[in-house]
Amino acid sequence: MHMDLGAAPGVPTVLYTQRQHELDTLFSSLPTPARSLEGCWRGRLMAIRGFGWLPRVFARMLYALLGTPLNPWSGKSFANGTGANRWFGVRGAAFGRFRVVEQAMSPVDQQPVVWLDYDVPENPRLLRHIRGEARQLGNGLILARMNWKTQRGLYRVLYFTLVPG
Amino acid sequence: MIASDVIVIGSGFGGAFAAERLTAAGARVTLLERGPWRDTPSVRAAGVGPRSPLPRGFGFFGRALRSLNLPLLPGGRLRLNAHGLFDLHLGREISVVCSSGVGGGSHVYSAMNVRPAVPDYWRERADGIDTAMMDAHYDAAITRMGARIPDASVPNFIGTRLQQNPLLRPPSVESQPAMGFRFESSTFTDNSFFGCHDGSKVTLDSLLLLPALARGLQVHDLHEVALVGPVRDGWCVTAYDHRAKVYRHLTASRVVLAAGTLNTLRLLFASRDAGALGAVPALGLGVGGNGDVPAYWRCNTADADYSRGTPCHGRFGLRDIAPGSEDDVDLTAYGLNGIDGVPMPEALRRALKRDLILVGMGADQANGLATWTGGRLRLHYSRTANFVLARIYRAFDRIAARSARPVYFLRHWPLTVHPLGGARVGDDPQQAVLDGYGQVHGVSGLYVADAAALPAAPGAPPSMTVAAWASHVAAGIAAQG
Numbered sequence: 001m002h003m004d005l006g007a008a009p010g011v012p013t014v015l016y017t018q019r020q021h022e023l024d025t026l027f028s029s030l031p032t033p034a035r036s037l038e039g040c041w042r043g044r045l046m047a048i049r050g051f052g053w054l055p056r057v058f059a060r061m062l063y064a065l066l067g068t069p070l071n072p073w074s075g076k077s078f079a080n081g082t083g084a085n086r087w088f089g090v091r092g093a094a095f096g097r098f099r100v101v102e103q104a105m106s107p108v109d110q111q112p113v114v115w116l117d118y119d120v121p122e123n124p125r126l127l128r129h130i131r132g133e134a135r136q137l138g139n140g141l142i143l144a145r146m147n148w149k150t151q152r153g154l155y156r157v158l159y160f161t162l163v164p165g
Numbered sequence: 166m167i168a169s170d171v172i173v174i175g176s177g178f179g180g181a182f183a184a185e186r187l188t189a190a191g192a193r194v195t196l197l198e199r200g201p202w203r204d205t206p207s208v209r210a211a212g213v214g215p216r217s218p219l220p221r222g223f224g225f226f227g228r229a230l231r232s233l234n235l236p237l238l239p240g241g242r243l244r245l246n247a248h249g250l251f252d253l254h255l256g257r258e259i260s261v262v263c264s265s266g267v268g269g270g271s272h273v274y275s276a277m278n279v280r281p282a283v284p285d286y287w288r289e290r291a292d293g294i295d296t297a298m299m300d301a302h303y304d305a306a307i308t309r310m311g312a313r314i315p316d317a318s319v320p321n322f323i324g325t326r327l328q329q330n331p332l333l334r335p336p337s338v339e340s341q342p343a344m345g346f347r348f349e350s351s352t353f354t355d356n357s358f359f360g361c362h363d364g365s366k367v368t369l370d371s372l373l374l375l376p377a378l379a380r381g382l383q384v385h386d387l388h389e390v391a392l393v394g395p396v397r398d399g400w401c402v403t404a405y406d407h408r409a410k411v412y413r414h415l416t417a418s419r420v421v422l423a424a425g426t427l428n429t430l431r432l433l434f435a436s437r438d439a440g441a442l443g444a445v446p447a448l449g450l451g452v453g454g455n456g457d458v459p460a461y462w463r464c465n466t467a468d469a470d471y472s473r474g475t476p477c478h479g480r481f482g483l484r485d486i487a488p489g490s491e492d493d494v495d496l497t498a499y500g501l502n503g504i505d506g507v508p509m510p511e512a513l514r515r516a517l518k519r520d521l522i523l524v525g526m527g528a529d530q531a532n533g534l535a536t537w538t539g540g541r542l543r544l545h546y547s548r549t550a551n552f553v554l555a556r557i558y559r560a561f562d563r564i565a566a567r568s569a570r571p572v573y574f575l576r577h578w579p580l581t582v583h584p585l586g587g588a589r590v591g592d593d594p595q596q597a598v599l600d601g602y603g604q605v606h607g608v609s610g611l612y613v614a615d616a617a618a619l620p621a622a623p624g625a626p627p628s629m630t631v632a633a634w635a636s637h638v639a640a641g642i643a644a645q646g
């Protein structure tokens with residue numbers, strides 16, 4: 001399949017109107033990224049747990065708002081098997097670090113996934129509960145899921161997209 | 166998640182012909198259609214449901230329009246009713262009318278089933294297509310539609326009605342368009358623009374899709390596709406189910422886009438934007454309107470009721486224009502068929518029945534461009550660079566002058582019911598989106614089977630050209646197994 005794309009892809013707006021359980025199905029069918037994740041990626045949040053009751057049109061407005069600088073979280077950066085969340089700009093402050101496992105199996109849907117493990121010593125205790133999963137939606141467009149690990153299992157918290165920043 | 170061999174998007178001439186042919190070849194086919202099953206006699210008899218009524222009576226205005234696309238609207242689009250019949254795309258340079266529902270354009274079209282006016286239309290378009298093979302697909306499609314030329318017994322048939330007209334000249338009866346129509350059982354009323362109430366117009370839901378259901382075709386109506394992209398094992402299609410009000414994700418090893426020109430282009434652009442297709446440099450090139458110019462002739466023929474008859478009354482020319490000369494354009498006439506179902510004062514209705522709709526048509530240059538900005542499709546189309554339009558305007562001016570009755574048409578604002586191109590067929594990926602088998606160049610498993618694929622304007626009503634193309638695409642997919 002031809003996958004050369006000059007400009008960074010746009011995030012399809014149809015993602016913002018979907019509920020978590022709807023995105024779960026899409027996410028399960030996606031492949032892992034064709035190349036290792038490196039560099040800075042701009043992020044957009046969607047399908048946040050607890051907001052599933054919002055009418056779609058309002059959900060779309062909320063996530064559009066969360067895509068503006070009002071939301072301090074700007075995305076993620078990756079380098080040599082590790083990564084960090086970026087705040088106040090896609091090259092801004094790094095907080096919330098993770099280890100990247102390129103060829104993992106998702107414990108949620110038992111399909112290949114890039115696994116983002118926040119259980120690293122640099123993180124405060126609370127953040128160490130986070131487990132991320134990333135797959136490729138299009139060339140240069142990553143769909144990812146943030147989960148919360150407890151003793152009873154993994155809980156889906158939200159979805160986000162990443163495009164080269 | 167629903168998995169199948171092929172997902173077909175859209176159930177008009179492209180989608181229904183492709184889906185039926187693939188099902189017959191033994192493929193597991195899922196067809197997604199954004200509109201509902203229509204409450205037509207054959208669908209009702211087959212017990213398929215739920216069905217949505219065609220626009221008639223008090224519900225007419227609520228059910229006539231599905232959505233309005235206007236550049237000025239927020240998001241570019243206002244969806245009025247998911248069950249509505251028509252989509253209006255109002256653009257500055259060209260506007261488009263198309264329809265929605267299982268069976269696509271066959272519910273609202275005028276039943277003319279003809280080959281291209283352009284000779285050798287398919288010659289040397291791309292590797293994999295040859296004229297003889299396409300001829301066989303035309304033959305099969307026209308035979309399947311049961312199309313034949315009306316005879317003198319049909320009310321208002323132009324072939325006979327215009328014989329004595331001093332201004333208008335009907336061509337020979339043999340060169341009148343064949344129609345996919347059940348003449349014997351027809352009441353010759355209410356069978357055209359607003360759907361056919363007595364089953365006399367041959368529509369694709371009853372002709373192709375109901376029989377294919379029995380052979381395993383899955384049809385999901387009211388499923389509007391928003392995104393198509395590659396996944397681990399093929400393709401994933403994201404569709405909104407308007408009935409259950411949920412998004413569904415369906416996977417298949419192949420996807421056939423047949424959502425009608427504008428909507429297929431929207432899907433291709435949206436998927437390209439999401440990085441799902443690669444560059445597709447030719448996407449949007451070659452858009453045309455098949456030279457359509459609709460007009461309203463206030464001919465006010467005494468005692469006439471032009472609303473009766475077949476959906477189209479036939480083709481005609483002007484007596485003072487030599488056949489075959491440059492100004493000899495293809496003109497067709499229609500009554501305000503279906504007007505009995507539109508709520509309005511009786512006196513107005515009687516007056517409207519005495520008038521005719523005229524449509525001029527011809528091979529335009531199909532040199533328009535579709536672009537995509539901020540999730541909105543824009544069509545760029547030059548009225549002056551498509552010469553056939555000026556010839557049709559002259560013909561209408563002549564009719565108005567000679568008959569001393571006004572002919573109203575939009576001289577500065579092209580309007581078409583035959584949008585085509587934008588994802589055209591050809592060997593050069595810089596100029597064409599599809600290869601000779603209908604697959605997007607360099608993108609394995611994604612096909613286009615509708616009017617967006619047409620490489621040029623056929624210059625005549627295009628449904629059979631779309632059907633022939635879709636049959637060719639489906640035959641290619643079926644041959645791959």
Ligand SMILES: Cc1cc2nc3c(=O)[nH]c(=O)nc-3n(C[C@H](O)[C@H](O)[C@H](O)COP(=O)(O)OP(=O)(O)OC[C@H]3O[C@@H](n4cnc5c(N)ncnc54)[C@H](O)[C@@H]3O)c2cc1C
Nearest residue numbers: 175177178179199265269270275277390428615616626628
């Ligand atoms: C008033 C009128 C009269 C006409 N008369 C004639 C005639 O006499 N002879 C002739 O040859 N042609 C005629 N045409 C043109 C003919 O109808 C079209 O050329 C033909 O229908 C094109 O076929 P298609 O498959 O490209 O699209 P369509 O037949 O329009 O089918 C597209 C289908 O896809 C569905 N769809 C769209 N978007 C989506 C989506 N996102 N998800 C799922 N489904 C979707 C639509 O609801 C529709 O059912 C007429 C058209 C009109 C409007």
